[in-house]
Every structure is written in C-alpha cells, then in structure tokens.
Amino acid sequence: MTDGLEFNVLAVDCEARAGRLVTAHGGIDTPCFMPVGTSATVKAMTPEMLVKAGAQMVLGNTYHLMLRPGAETVKQMGGLHRLMNWPHPILTDSGGYQIHSLARLRKLNENGVTFKSHIDGSLHQLTPESCMETQSLLGTDIAMALDECTGYPADVEVAEESMNLTTKWALRCREAFVSSPGRGVFGIVQGGMYAHLRQESAAALKKIGFDGYAVGGLSVGESRSERVEMTQVTSSLLPMEKPRYLMGVGKPLDIIDAVECGIDMFDCVLPTRSGRNGQAFTQWGVVNLRNARHKTDQQPLDSHCPCPTCTGYCRAYLHHLVKAREILGAMLLTWHNLYYYQDLMKRLRNAVIGGTFAAVADELRARFSWV
C-alpha cells in the first residue's frame, strides 16, 4: 500500500458515484454515512452494535477529544481505534466547526485560533500545524484540514475573506500532514452561498492536492435549493478520482440530493440525536415515539426493517421506554436510526451500480411525508 488513501469509483450513474475507499483500518463502500462519535463513542452504541447497524466508519470530533481526554492521552492509550475498541476506519474533523459553534472567547488570526474550552474554560490554540499534529496523535485514518466555517448569512466580502483564510490554512495543513499508507488528509471547500467563491476555493484546493475533498459550511441555515446548488457547483469541480465528503449533512432527503450531485461521504448527528430524543426514521417519515398513539401498538417501527430493534420490539415498548426515560430507549432507537441510514446508503449505492439511480432516488423521495 502506498502513502495516502486508495479510492476507486466503481460505477457512475448521472453524477452519482459508487466507490470503494481503502484506509489503514479497512475499506468502506461509498456513498457512505459515518455515525458521529464525538467523544470517542457513538452515543448509546457499542462498537458491536454499530457493526450490526452496518456502519463501516465513524467520525471523531477533534475539538472534543483534544479537550477530553486529550490527544496525548489518546496517543498514550494506543490511539483512538484502540481506545474505543473500533478497529475499523475513523475520520476526524479538524475542530474548526466546533470551535466556531461551541467554544467561548474565540480569537482568530492568520496563524490560527485561540479559544476557551466549553468544559472547563481552559485556554487552547489550534493552528493548521497543531491541528494535523493533534489528529495524528489521535491516530485517525482521514484527517481534515483546519478551516474557518463561514456563518450564514454572510456578505460576499466576509465569505471571501473566510474562504481565503481556509485556503491558506489548507496549504499549511497539506505541508504539515505526514503521509503514511492508508492515511490521508482532506481539504475543505468554503465560500458561503457564492458559487464563484466555491469554484475558487475548489480550484485552489485541487491545486494543492488532497487525498479527498470536503464541502464545508453547508447545513448552517441555508435553503434546500441553495444547499443543492452549492453542492453541485463544488462537486462538479472536484477531481473524479478522489472521494468527496459533504460535512454535517444531513436528513435522508439531503443525502439523496447530494449523492445525486456526486458526493461520496456523509456524517450527521441526526440519527443518533433523534434516537435519544425519541424519534425514529422510517421509510414513511419520522415517527415520534412520545406520541400516545403508540401506547398499545404491537407493530414494530417498520415491519419491513430487519434491524435488531424492529425484529425484537414493538412500538408500545419503545413508547414506554421513551416515556420512562430509560437508557434502553435511546439505545434501541439510535440502533434503528443508524440501521436506517446505512440501509439508505446501500440502496443508493446499489442503484448507482444497477444504473437505476434516478428512479430509486425519485421513489425514496416520494415516500417521505416529512420533506
């Protein structure tokens, strides 16, 4: 295996792609969905449960992990894979977005960003170089370049300045990243809702040359059409032979839209967070298990779903667990939701391979009652 990641596009249908990404910790079928394992755990799941849900790769949050338990501690414990007993691929984000959304007293300059921990108020700094070092200590398979996430809405001047800073940081990240077999670094395209900035950003990152490319700064409050447009504009400029990752997206419909634009990778807290809040994804839409109509419903969440939750438990039981605030409620709903997301990715992938993407996407979209 040579340095960096191996990625093969196996089929293309319209713009949608089916591929295979290979890392130091194994391969992933794309398009793929990565469950979010913020603090070195996908909330309420054991690794065994994740595998049963069909997950092949998880995401770790650099911001959370550098604060607790600390990147040096993770390294000392044998790395993130060993620590969380997840021998499969891991992607870590750069921490940029979390600093933007969670940290206090953020001070940003060209060198990097200084911030106060939301946990204990301690002061920390992240530069492009320390960001690569931190992710290397975590032992990630895919590191993300440090970016500055542009807010929404943002004037074109603000978006441009932010995008330019992200480009400068991207170059420093690429230079600081130490390549090894099966490990790579992705650049992040920014540019707000401005197509020309997205194009400029994508071109600059492509010139630097990354193992993959991410679309950042979406799912921040924009409309669906803005999101699709920005994804499409960006995706079309990225190299065919590298994986494309739409960060923090999203709802099932958003994922279908983005796969249609040629995106290969996704992550989102939605299936896990919804599970902890008593909500379940089904082929007909979102089901709220708090609702009293489930009190004596002997049916599973989805009678066609072969997941451990649907094959073992009825809605009445899930309603009871959610009402009684039982941990098992969060476990079973998260399990089902992750299975649902992984199953969606498999359907989309098989549709690309079978050359039926447009029809399958239309059929999936038509079913949702909660667009």
Place this chain on the structure above:
Amino acid sequence: MTDGLEFNVLAVDCEARAGRLVTAHGGIDTPCFMPVGTSATVKAMTPEMLVKAGAQMVLGNTYHLMLRPGAETVKQMGGLHRLMNWPHPILTDSGGYQIHSLARLRKLNENGVTFKSHIDGSLHQLTPESCMETQSLLGTDIAMALDECTGYPADVEVAEESMNLTTKWALRCREAFVSSPGRGVFGIVQGGMYAHLRQESAAALKKIGFDGYAVGGLSVGESRSERVEMTQVTSSLLPMEKPRYLMGVGKPLDIIDAVECGIDMFDCVLPTRSGRNGQAFTQWGVVNLRNARHKTDQQPLDSHCPCPTCTGYCRAYLHHLVKAREILGAMLLTWHNLYYYQDLMKRLRNAVIGGTFAAVADELRARFSWV
C-alpha cells in the same frame, strides 16, 4: 410438566445448596442472581447483553409496571417476556416494598393498601387478590405474595403486627393464585429482627404451602450480623425441597453469607445502579472510575475477567466515558458488574458441587478490601 415450579437440589455443602429451578420459560442454575429490570428493562442493557453477562432470569417490579405501562397493556402486548424481548424466566415482586418506599399517601388496612403513584399522583389499590391478578397479567413465571415490609428499627409489637398481616395476605394470595405448569408463587417471611417472629412467619407460610419462600425485610439498615442471623434462622426452617429467595440482597459479601445459610436466589440493584454511577465490582473490591488515577490506565478493570468490557476497553476509556457522562459508560460498567455477579454465583455453585464451599467462600471474602 405439572402445575407449579420444578426445583431440584443437586448438591449440599454445609448449608449451601446448588440446584436447578425450572419455569415455563426455561431453567435457572441456583444459587442465582436476578438483575433488576424495574420498568421492563434492566437499565442500559439489551437482552442480548444480559445473556452475555450470564443472566438466566430477571426481576420485574410490579409497582412500576402496574403504573407504567400498566398491567393490562403488558397483557395486551403479549406479556412481559414478549414486551421486553426476554424469552427467559422472569420473577415479579409483589409491589409491597415499592409502595412502602416510593408511593405517597399510603393507606394500609387488612384488605390491602391504597397509594398515590409517584409518577402522576393517580390513586391505586393493591389487595392480595389484585396483586396476584396483576402479576398474572404481566405473565410472570414466579409471582410474589403481597407482604407488608417491616421498617427498621421496629418494636416487637410493630414487627409482630406487620408479620401477622403478611401471613393473612399470604393465605389470600395462595388462594387467589392460579397455578399452571412452570409458574409458581412464593410466600415472604417477615418478622423484623426478631428470631421468634421469623420462625413463626416461616412456619405459617410453610403450612399454607408455596412453590418457594422468600426472606423479606432485610437489607433495610440492619447490621451484617443481624442480617446473617435472621437469614440463618429463617432458612433453617424452610422446606429443603423448595427454592429460597433473599430479597433485595445485596453486596457480594452478603450474597456469600446468605448462600452459606442455604439461600438459592437473589436480586439487587447494586450492580446496575453502581454501573450507572461509575463504580465497578472487581475481585479486589469496588473501583470508582471517576477517580483521576484511572486517567491514563491502560489496564482493563480486571485483567482476569473475560467479560466484554474487560476484554475490549481500558480503565482510561471507562474513566473518560464516566467523566463525559456518556451512555456507553453506564452500558459497559453495568455489563461488567452483572458479569461479575453472575460469575460469583457460578463460583459459589461450583464450590457447593465440588464440596469446597467453605474454602471458596473464605477465599472470596479474604480478597475484598471493602468489607
């Protein structure tokens, strides 16, 4: 299979017994420990995890289940086994102890007890007859007779009156209980810390004739020697050929003491509650995972323990999960603690069968640093 439970004592060593109890939902090796599944779930565990921990039978709380989701609802959903996806044996308590400790505005007379739900303040009544009916609706394998749990400390007059009420209720429960193959009802010995009352209670229940006998009203604040004395006095009066159950006990040392007195069955929230509070049971005592000394400890909780937690995760990770209040921390610590308890029961059982009970009990006791 004839009506009632099948129980065979396979070996006796000193007073300790090894047996096999067979119910409508399968058999249990005794002495056994039943994890507590208060609201139709052993907190933070899937049934699959329980089986991996070695559990053969769980306990359900009638008080909690009659209030939520309601015994009629449980019946309508196919019974407790089906509802919680636990096809193995279940014992339900009578609700007496929980009314005593949780409910508000308790009014007690010879007919039964009226109380307000701690969940929504609604008014409920439990009589010996309705208690049997409720447990039958739940579909339990072993029902417990309604008792009045004597407080601690209690004057001899109070303890005697309480014991006499329990005896009267026991007779009504026995008469109301509808026997079927593999299902039985246990009487509960009361009498506070008074040996003569315990003897009187045991004799009266024996005369009524139950499928098994429980020792109630212990682990309520008494000293270890009082507990052992009451257990011994009671146990020695119970019929050899029926299972004996010490309710709500206890710490590993208490369990060793009680098995030595001839007790066959146990339940306690300790392993599950401790797990959710960041505490783990090991052969050397209780480990508090909140403690900073575990921050960079690469060792498992117990390097000799083959449980999923000890074979997959280091103390540093468990410390991290507990500090970050992650659900997985509760899951992994509960899993280990239940495995620990089940393993303890197996060791005690094997010691009885091998005729080495005294030596094994002494060895286990000597190891604990937290007597």
